[in-house]
Amino acid sequence: QVQLMESGGGSVQTGGSLRLSCVASIYIRDRNMAWFRQAPGKEREGVAAISRPGTTLYADSVKGRFTGSRDNAKNTVYLQMNSLKPEDTAMYYCAASSAGVVFPGLTESKYNYWGQGTQVTVSS
Numbered sequence: 001q002v003q004l005m006e007s008g009g010g011s012v013q014t015g016g017s018l019r020l021s022c023v024a025s026i027y028i029r030d031r032n033m034a035w036f037r038q039a040p041g042k043e044r045e046g047v048a049a050i051s052r053p054g055t056t057l058y059a060d061s062v063k064g065r066f067t068g069s070r071d072n073a074k075n076t077v078y079l080q081m082n083s084l085k086p087e088d089t090a091m092y093y094c095a096a097s098s099a100g101v102v103f104p105g106l107t108e109s110k111y112n113y114w115g116q117g118t119q120v121t122v123s124s
Contacts, residue, residue, distance in 0.1 A: 001025070002024070002025060002026050002096065002112075002113040003024070003025040003115075004022055004023070004024050004025075004094045004095070004096060004113060004114065004115035005022065005023050005024075005025075005115055005116075006020060006021070006022045006092065006093065006094050006115045006116070006117060006118040007020070007021050007022075007023075007118055008020040008021050008118060009092060009118030009119045009120045010119075010120070010121070011121040011122075011123065012084055012120075012121075012122055012123070013122070013123055013124075014084065014085060014086060014122060014123065014124050015083060015084065016084050016122070017080070017081060017082045017083075017084065018081045018084065018120060019078060019079070019080050019081070020035070020078065020079040020081065020092055020094075020118060020120075021076055021077075021078055022035075022076065022077045022078075022079075022094030022115060023074070023075060023076050024075045024076070024077075024096060025075075026075065026096075027072075027075060028070065028072055028075050028076075028077070028096060029052065029072040030052060030099040030100055031052065031096045031097050031098070031099055032049065032050070032051050032052055032096070032097040032101065032103050032104060032110075032111075033049070033050045033068075033070055033077045033094070033095070033096055033097075034046060034047075034048065034049040034050065034068075034094075034095045034096075034097075034106065034111055035047045035048045035049075035068060035077075035079045035092060035093070035094060035095070036092070036093045036095055036106075036108060036111075037088075037090035037091065037092045037093065037120075038090055038091050038093070038117075039087075039089060039090040039091075042090075044093070044108060045059065045106075046059055046105075046106025046107075046108060047059050047062055047066060047068075047079070047092070047106075048062065048066055048067075048068035048079055048106075049068070049103070049104070049105050049106050050068045050069065050070050050077060051103040052103070054069075054070060055103065056068050056069075057103075057105050057106060059106065061087075062081075062088075065081065065082050065083045065084075066079060066080065066081050066082070067079070067080040067082075068080075077094060079092070081120070084120075084122045085122060086122050086123065086124045087122075088120060088122050089120060089121050089122050090119075090120060091117040091118070091119050091120075092117060092118050092119075092120055093114055093115055093116075093117045094114070094115040095108075095111035095113060095114050095115070096111060096112065096113040097110055097111050097112060097113075098112050
């Protein structure tokens, strides 16, 4: 069974930084990985996606502030978040696609495996 475990969330002030990690129970080298978030009362939205070769795609709202990366040897993906804003407050989820599929970008329905999330709270 595929398990994804996020960590690194917390509470920071505006302008602060956090680094999220997601450790997978399976080899991720053949999978596209992504980060999504969901704020209270809002739909879940894509934040960053990392393709199998390491290409990244970001939501416009986080471009230039967030950086997604992967370490296949550790079966881990990361989300470095800088210049955090109150509107970044949300539960952040890690997601994995099935092995070998075309890079789906930030299309939520194309990711089959999900972690339980880690909370990020940014205060003004």
